[in-house]
Amino acid sequence: xxxxxxxxxxxxxxxxxxxxxxxxxxxxxxxxxxxxxxxxxxxxxxxxxxxxxxxxxxxxxxxxxxxxxxxxxxxxxxxxxxxxxxxxxxxxxxxxxxxxxxxxxxxxxxxxxxxxxxxxxxxxxxxxxxxxxxxxxxxxxxxxxxxxxxxxxxxxxxxxxxxxxxxxxxxxxxxxxxxxxxxxxxxxxxxxxx
Numbered sequence: 350x351x352x353x354x355x356x357x358x359x360x361x362x363x364x365x366x367x368x369x370x371x372x373x374x375x376x377x378x379x380x381x382x383x384x385x386x387x388x389x390x391x392x393x394x395x396x397x398x399x400x401x402x403x404x405x406x407x408x409x410x411x412x413x414x415x416x417x418x419x420x421x422x423x424x425x426x427x428x429x430x431x432x433x434x435x436x437x438x439x440x441x442x443x444x445x446x447x448x449x450x451x452x453x454x455x456x457x458x459x460x461x462x463x464x465x466x467x468x469x470x471x472x473x474x475x476x477x478x479x480x481x482x483x484x485x486x487x488x489x490x491x492x493x494x495x496x497x498x499x500x501x502x503x504x505x506x507x508x509x510x511x512x513x514x515x516x517x518x519x520x521x522x523x524x525x526x527x528x529x530x531x532x533x534x535x536x537x538x539x540x541x542x543x
């Protein structure tokens with residue numbers, strides 16, 4: 350299967366899993382003074398990935414994209430740290446209510462795997478990413494699918510040292526983070542108290 354594509358979608362069970370028991374608790378604790386809003390967007394805005402989306406002659410894909418959607422995952426930041434001018438340009442050319450949800454560069458998650466050498470890279474990444482200011486949404490850390498609970502101490506250190514001024518979402522792809530109930534509960538507890 351190619352990522353996002355399958356030859357036989359009729360063979361896939363698209364049933365949503367049962368909600369975690371804490372979902373209802375979390376939803377009941379939402380603050381009514383903070384209105385609920387929905388963000389809808391893609392992972393990329395380039396013409397190649399969004400074939401036939403842009404009107405003929407569109408010169409600036411981000412400007413057009415950001416007027417059709419109110420956010421973007423910003424997958425490009427997974428592959429490299431862009432210069433500060435790029436972040437400032439992205440911020441300037443998008444509407445006031447547009448939100449960027451950038452991925453943390455793979456040097457932190459995949460190459461250095463949250464080890465001590467990842468922190469200087471992360472610091473550089475956060476320095477330029479913060480230039481998005483009020484358009485910066487939750488930052489997204491996607492771990493390699495072979496990053497398992499054996500690296501628990503790295504996760505604890507990373508979460509405990511994460512700067513509180515930035516919202517963080519973590520994606521663990523290795524199934525042992527969820528198949529082992531004890532590991533899953535420890536992970537939920539760690540993430541829940543931050």
